[in-house]
Amino acid sequence: MSTRITVDPITRIEGHLRIDVDVDGGKVKKAWSSGQMWRGVELILQGRDPRDAWSITQRICGVCTTVHAIASVRAVENALQLEVPLNAQYIRNLIMLAHAVHDHIVHFYHLSALDWVDVTSALKADPDKTASLAESLSSWKLNGKHEMRAVKERLAGFVGGGQLGIFTNGYWGHPAMKLPPEVNLLAVAHYLQALEVQRKANKIVSILGAKTPHIQNLAVGGVANPIATDSQSVLTVERLLAIKGWIDELADFVKNVYLIDVAAVGAFYADWTKYGAGVTNYLSVPDLPLDTKGTQFALPGGYIDAGDVSKFKPITSFNDDFWGKGVEESVKHSWYEDGNKKPLHPYKGETKPNYTDFQDAGKYSWLKSPTFYGKPAQVGPLAHVLCMFAAGHEPTRKYATAALDTVSALAKTKVGIDALHSTIGRHAARAVRCAVMVDQLNDQWGLLINNIAKGDVKTFNQPVFPKGESMGVGFHEAPRGVLSHWVVIDNGKIKNYQCVVPSTWNACPKNDKDEMGPYEASLVGNPIADPERPLEVLRTVHSFDPCIACAVHLTDTENASSVSIKVV
């Protein structure tokens, strides 16, 4: 006899992601991941001007606005084989990087740390001991006794006033919570500091993108930022210097706080290196183009089959066929018509809804099921870090080794790169990637300054649409992983448009061969201490940074998120 646990929704925005698990003997035996919301933006785009697609696609999701905008302009540029001026590449790169750093910091501290950190336990901590622990781990300026005492006082006032606020629905006192009170207090202190520091990343996006949360500066063919070192209204030296200041503050926090906190949490939860590997085919794409054609990139990407880093195969350009021909989507278990009974390439993709009901062995999700050369693949920071590691990317090796060394020292046992194939490993990889990204913010800033100093102020190439049909794909290694937009243009109008988003790769239902998607596979085998409070399910799903890209944000006064349990 097993118990069915349904968590719906697992992301707060109503109706996004539902997870079902069958639990037997205290472990997950079967899992289903279901997108509960139809994402049909593709249909809205048909017949429109391809130059407008990016501003519509950035409305798909409130979390991933800029990434859809970037993937969309790249798809149209790829269809036209349009080159993008260097300044535009660097400005886009800076926006992508700042967005990614923002996303990773917020994900760890504000959206998933509470799966591991027991806020109420922090009230029992000795602030002075917390400070000595923190100072033994890092030279960060805000780790002192004074700071820790102030944080404990604020927390005590907040909780003591019966005002748990943001912490209301946490699983406090859950048996799977294992951090000592001092580590919990340290995490709360850094939670608060991260709220401050994430603003700097957002400021970079808002200055370069002209506005947040929806950037205004993109254009098919480049960016709309005029560069003039002596004008107030455009990208001036003064603004560029302000950006540099924020980059330095972000780098300090990411390297001296985030990377170390992740290692500390990982050391106390070393058992979670055994759970959550799931699908170990890893897919990532190269990003941060360094030339106008998209053939050289600052960060490598590619494919690793069955977790074997030695079998890494790189993807090398926007035109690489190894990438472009490998992607297909199945709808066997999705609420779409399946006339062909076989997976389709995104250029030929169809989006014809066919809602049934939640059928365990049949259709149960609005997400399609993407495959790479017929296999499910995990995407996201872990995939990216493993691919960059395999490609010999030095900064990735440096930060991954540093993080694993800190874990090894704290856990008093050697922890190697294999530990990354896990729930906690996804958090560690995200922090490693974030450290690589803050270094790249510096590099790309320098490239932009040097290029402007050479007298190049070009930011835009005019697109020209040929008669007849052309096709293109734009990819982007987004915070949640590989994002791709596929466009078919006919006589200057969009004929077909498909978005294959990171959470579709990871949260997909079973594919045409009934193989589980990454969320599902990573849940199987997880321990469940208390079916009423399935914290372990949340830990594994949240480690992917779930975001089902459709973002209904209707304010709902009637429903609340729920966990339902039944015996089956």
Place this chain on the structure above:
Amino acid sequence: MRAVVLGVGNIILADEGVGVRVVEALERDYAMPPGVNVIDAGTSGMEMLEDMSDLDFLLVVDAIAAGKAPGELVQLRGDEVPVFFRRNLSPHGIGLSDVLASLEFLGAEPKETVILGVQPTSLDLSTELTPTIAARVPELVAQVVDELTQRGLAPTRK
């Protein structure tokens, strides 16, 4: 005095985008006095933290599922506001309520919050509001102008 008018919603899902459409109309027809910031927040979350810190007045415009007839206007103020946000709150999601909860923890929450909304007719895929809801946009704009005017922040008609 610092105030923000926040238009919330998804403009590709018909009436879900009404909050954004209201702030678009507001910006088109009115000039704001100093201290008032009008933001098209879309469906975003933590990116808003900076703009929403230490406000005297936050005015949110959104589609609200309050179980009323489509097109019926809804206002939430005073005690209704925190209850309304808490009901949706979890430590794991993203969105406006998380921003407000974070601001509370930082001690930087708005001194006063009012929510203006309308019960939607359709959340189907479309970049247009339904006629019923589109007809309500001028009233919502007028309500926003009233709320600001009552607090000495009168916008001027362009």
